[in-house]
Amino acid sequence: EAQVTQNPRYLITVTGKKLTVTCSQNMNHEYMSWYRQDPGLGLRQIYYSMNVEVTDKGDVPEGYKVSRKEKRNFPLILESPSPNQTSLYFCASRRSGNNYGYTFGSGTRLTVV
Amino acid sequence: QQQVKQSPQSLIVQKGGISIINCAYENTAFDYFPWYQQFPGKGPALLIAIRPDVSEKKEGRFTISFNKSAKQFSLHIMDSQPGDSATYFCAAVVNQGGKLIFGQGTELSVKP
Numbered sequence: 001e002a003q004v005t006q007n008p009r010y011l012i013t014v015t016g017k018k019l020t021v022t023c024s025q026n027m028n029h030e031y032m033s034w035y036r037q038d039p040g041l042g043l044r045q046i047y048y049s050m051n052v053e054v055t056d057k058g059d060v061p062e063g064y065k066v067s068r069k070e071k072r073n074f075p076l077i078l079e080s081p082s083p084n085q086t087s088l089y090f091c092a093s094r095r096s097g098n099n100y101g102y103t104f105g106s107g108t109r110l111t112v113v
Numbered sequence: 114q115q116q117v118k119q120s121p122q123s124l125i126v127q128k129g130g131i132s133i134i135n136c137a138y139e140n141t142a143f144d145y146f147p148w149y150q151q152f153p154g155k156g157p158a159l160l161i162a163i164r165p166d167v168s169e170k171k172e173g174r175f176t177i178s179f180n181k182s183a184k185q186f187s188l189h190i191m192d193s194q195p196g197d198s199a200t201y202f203c204a205a206v207v208n209q210g211g212k213l214i215f216g217q218g219t220e221l222s223v224k225p
Contacts, residue, residue, distance in 0.1 A: 004156070033213075040122070042202060042215040043157070058212070090156050100147040100206045102213060104156030 002027045006091050006105035013081055013112055021076045021108050023091035029103075030096040032074040033058070034066065037088040037107075046089075049074055050096075081112040116140050117205050119216030126223050132190035134219045136203035139184065143205040148177065148188050149215075151200045160201075161188075193223045 004025045013019055025032065033048040035058075045058030049068040063085055065077040074093075078085060088109050092102040119136045126132045138146075147162035163170045163177040163186065170177045176189040190197055203216040 035215075040217055042117075042119070042217040044215070045212065048212070092156070100145040100162050100204070100213065101159050102157075104158065106154070106156050 002103065004091055004093055004103050004105035006089075006108050008108060009106065010109045011111070013110070015082055015112055016080050019078050019081060019110075021078075021089060021091075021110070023074045023076065023105060024072050025074075025091075025093040025103070026072065027093060027095070027103065028071065029093035030071070032068065032091065032093045033102070034064070034074070034076050035090045035092065036060065037090060043090065046076070081110075083112050086110060086112050116214050117203060117216040119203050119219060121219060122217065123220045124222070126190075126193045126221065128193065128195060128223055128225050130193050130223075132188075132193045132197065132221055132223070134188045134201055134203070134221070135185065136187065136216050137183075137185045138205050140205070140207070141184070142207050145206045146177070146179065146186050147204050147206070147213075148175075149202045149204060151202065151218075153199075157202055190221075193221075195223045195225050197221060198223050 007022045030051045034046040035043040037043045044060050046064050047066040049055040090107050091105040094102045117138050148160045149157035150160040151157040161172050161175050163179050174191045179186045201219045204213050206213050
């Protein structure tokens with residue numbers, strides 16, 4: 001089954017404790033992206049990657065890091081999480097040339113206390 | 114800055130009625146205008162999309178109406194069903210770079 005897999009689904013952590021949210025896709029998509037979803041704000045792009053070793057900032061990159069060492073994986077790293085990063089996070093991918101047909105993961109609910 | 118503005122924030126419709134969600138945009142460089150549907154506990158999924166040179170696109174009970182001069186587009190759900198209850202996001206994308214910009218979302222509830 002073609003899918004984007006995120007782990008974990010739920011995470012509660014404390015301020016300052018480094019964490020990584022993994023994202024993997026099995027569709028050989030070139031483009032991957034991370035979004036955060038907050039009530040009243042919709043989904044906002046954090047980082048994106050157009051291919052292996054090519055990443056760039058989205059609209060809200062502060063406090064986040066990403067890497068793209070393999071085509072299928074695009075982890076999101078929070079080096080020192082803060083409470084304002086409490087949110088619902090989504091990883092998404094699409095193939096090059098299909099600019100609006102994204103496949104989203106099921107989300108990671110992160111709470112930073 | 115919110116480049117795509119969506120309304121209403123929430124909507125309650127009776128079964129069989131028409132659900133209408135509106136979006137407005139500012140950037141005339143957008144190339145596609147997709148709508149995504151999100152059920153609780155799931156990620157958004159592409160529902161339907163339209164190009165700016167088309168005024169209307171219909172897929173089953175879902176229709177996008179597009180007004181290029183007014184920079185507005187809307188989603189109409191005909192014969193709304195309880196199974197349509199979800200959050201709907203309009204979006205816009207620029208071909209170059211392919212960045213997807215979302216509206217704020219509309220939580221639709223269809224009452225039986």
